[in-house]
Amino acid sequence: MATRLSQLARTEERAAWLFLLPSLMLFLAFTAAPVIWAFLISFTHWDLFTAPHFAWLDNYVALANDPIFRQVLGNTGVFVAAAVPLEMVLGLVCALGLNRNIRGQTALRVVYFLPVVTSTVAAALVWAWLFNSNFGLINDALSLLGVADLPKWLASSRWAMPAVITVFVWQNLGYAMVLFLAGLQNIRPDVYEAAALDGATGWSRFWHITLPLLSPMTFFVLIISIISSFQVFDLVFVMTKAGPSNATNTLVYFIYQNGFVFYQMGYSSAAAMVLFLIVLVLTLIQYRLQDRWVHYG
Amino acid sequence: MAEPRPKPSAADWLVFALLLAGALLMCGPFLWMVSTSIKPAAEVFKFPPVLLTAAPQPQNYLRIFTTIPFGRAVLNSLVVAGCVTLIQLIVCSLAAYAFACLRFRGREILFLIYLSALMVPSQVTLIPNFILVRDLGWIDSYQGLILPYGFSSFGTFLLRQYMKTIPRELIEAARIDGAGHLQIYLRLILPLARPALGALAIFTFVAQWNNFLWPLITTTKPEMQVATVALATLQGQFNTDWPLLMTGSVIAIVPMLVVFALGNRAFISGITAGSFGGR
Numbered sequence: 001m002a003t004r005l006s007q008l009a010r011t012e013e014r015a016a017w018l019f020l021l022p023s024l025m026l027f028l029a030f031t032a033a034p035v036i037w038a039f040l041i042s043f044t045h046w047d048l049f050t051a052p053h054f055a056w057l058d059n060y061v062a063l064a065n066d067p068i069f070r071q072v073l074g075n076t077g078v079f080v081a082a083a084v085p086l087e088m089v090l091g092l093v094c095a096l097g098l099n100r101n102i103r104g105q106t107a108l109r110v111v112y113f114l115p116v117v118t119s120t121v122a123a124a125l126v127w128a129w130l131f132n133s134n135f136g137l138i139n140d141a142l143s144l145l146g147v148a149d150l151p152k153w154l155a156s157s158r159w160a161m162p163a164v165i166t167v168f169v170w171q172n173l174g175y176a177m178v179l180f181l182a183g184l185q186n187i188r189p190d191v192y193e194a195a196a197l198d199g200a201t202g203w204s205r206f207w208h209i210t211l212p213l214l215s216p217m218t219f220f221v222l223i224i225s226i227i228s229s230f231q232v233f234d235l236v237f238v239m240t241k242a243g244p245s246n247a248t249n250t251l252v253y254f255i256y257q258n259g260f261v262f263y264q265m266g267y268s269s270a271a272a273m274v275l276f277l278i279v280l281v282l283t284l285i286q287y288r289l290q291d292r293w294v295h296y297g
Numbered sequence: 298m299a300e301p302r303p304k305p306s307a308a309d310w311l312v313f314a315l316l317l318a319g320a321l322l323m324c325g326p327f328l329w330m331v332s333t334s335i336k337p338a339a340e341v342f343k344f345p346p347v348l349l350t351a352a353p354q355p356q357n358y359l360r361i362f363t364t365i366p367f368g369r370a371v372l373n374s375l376v377v378a379g380c381v382t383l384i385q386l387i388v389c390s391l392a393a394y395a396f397a398c399l400r401f402r403g404r405e406i407l408f409l410i411y412l413s414a415l416m417v418p419s420q421v422t423l424i425p426n427f428i429l430v431r432d433l434g435w436i437d438s439y440q441g442l443i444l445p446y447g448f449s450s451f452g453t454f455l456l457r458q459y460m461k462t463i464p465r466e467l468i469e470a471a472r473i474d475g476a477g478h479l480q481i482y483l484r485l486i487l488p489l490a491r492p493a494l495g496a497l498a499i500f501t502f503v504a505q506w507n508n509f510l511w512p513l514i515t516t517t518k519p520e521m522q523v524a525t526v527a528l529a530t531l532q533g534q535f536n537t538d539w540p541l542l543m544t545g546s547v548i549a550i551v552p553m554l555v556v557f558a559l560g561n562r563a564f565i566s567g568i569t570a571g572s573f574g575g576r
Contacts, residue, residue, distance in 0.1 A: 015478040016401035023392035026448035034425035102313040111320040117557045119507040121525040122546035126330040135342045182569040234509045252420050272421045
């Protein structure tokens with residue numbers, strides 16, 4: 001009996017590894033090995049055409065002393081700090097509105113979500129046209145409103161970043177909204193009924209019941225939004241090509257530029273490691289914080 | 298089942314009006330895209346702007362196909378997104394079945410390793426994958442565009458969570474009837490996991506259709522470009538021909554709107570499943 005059982009267990013084990021084989025091969029080839037490889041490349045000088053040579057920490061030292069990289073980090077910080085709260089607040093407001101007893105809920109939800117499924121390249125093209133400083137609809141509207149000193153938008157180092165942030169928020173707020181909506185619908189109605197008995201209405205209901213019960217979802221949306229905003233690339237590529245004079249150069253664009261425009265694979269990989277580290281640290285910090293301020297309902 | 302809805306209050310109507318205004322704002326760029334795409338060249342740079350042309354030029358939509366091989370680019374996008382979706386469904390569901398329904402040594406640790414890949418930004422593996430694909434001679438090839446996306450941690454996680462909800466008794470009963478693991482996977486689990494497979498399919502297809510950075514660096518020939526890359530290239534060549542660029546954008550967006558209209562429930566359930574899964 002015992003041998004028969006272990007025979008069965010062994011068959012099951014062998015079957016399991018056969019089921020896992022395709023995913024293991026693809027995972028090793030295109031994810032696990034490349035992560036290690038990228039780490040190793042970051043310690044070399046390599047232009048792809050000649051053999052790489054080992055460079056100790058040169059790339060990391062160079063990054064630390066590169067004024068453009070410092071600017072890129074600053075730009076990315078500004079981008080994340082502006083885009084994430086805007087996306088989350090607008091997404092939450094829309095979700096709260098859609099969670100009420102109103103007409104056309106499904107249609108409205110779909111409309112707010114459309115930009116999420118839209119190709120970022122195509123969306124960035126139409127927004128570049130809207131923000132065109134000479135013939136764009138936005139400056140047309142501003143001048144009809146009597147604004148004399150029209151912003152140069154994508155051609156201005158002051159206004160290019162706000163323009164890119166606007167488009168990012170427009171494209172992603174529907175994503176936050178859908179998640180918040182799912183979180184809201186997960187709150188049981190009897191919690192509200194009990195609160196109503198205690199006299200909680202309006203704002204106090206929102207602050208003391210909805211928001212705390214929504215916090216696991218808020219936490220999830222926060223992580224996802226921060227990570228995705230750190231990875232902004234398509235928008236920058238199409239709208240500004242990181243210009244004017246690096247005013248919208250962000251981390252992933254910098255990685256792309258050094259790797260595939262300047263062919264400095266080592267330098268680019270070092271910057272990619274910085275991105276990796278940032279994403280990793282953020283995720284870990286937020287996992288720690290989760291216990292402190294997330295209330296599970 | 299459906300209760301009669303209570304009448305909306307005054308506050309509900311106000312919220313509705315605000316949401317409607319917001320929805321118009323959200324749609325604005327799409328409307329302007331379509332409006333520009335059918336404009337005669339003479340009206341494009343007019344002030345005050347022509348919101349809706351009196352002389353629509355639907356033939357603008359033919360021009361993009363004769364200017365660049367855009368038809369081929371759209372076809373490439375379809376092939377790549379379709380193949381990636383199919384391969385991911387197979388590869389991820391096979392792995393998910395092992396994680397959800399089979400016992401083997403190292404199951405938990407391997408699952409954790411797969412999951413930790415979710416924390417690796419795709420840009421980190423960009424350069425090594427580019428070098429790998431280049432050394433394999435896969436630049437400008439379908440396999441180079443498709444295979445790196447054949448496995449997804451997210452997809453495996455999503456399917457595994459769903460398969461875990463399938464009652465064990467069903468699997469045990471099938472096993473007593475003499476069904477092997479492959480048969481149980483094919484005849485029992487896959488049909489039962491259809492909602493999760495649908496969500497993953499639609500999610501993957503949309504993500505792949507809109508993918509940009511990887512096809513940008515791994516294609517050099519116009520006939521191997523996907524639609525997003527062709528559009529960006531077009532922008533470089535005709536950066537003031539807005540009707541041409543807008544027709545291209547409309548063509549790149551419409552298939553996703555159709556996919557989303559058909560499967561928006563599945564799509565949204567796929568997104569929210571990821572958020573509840575971690576609890």
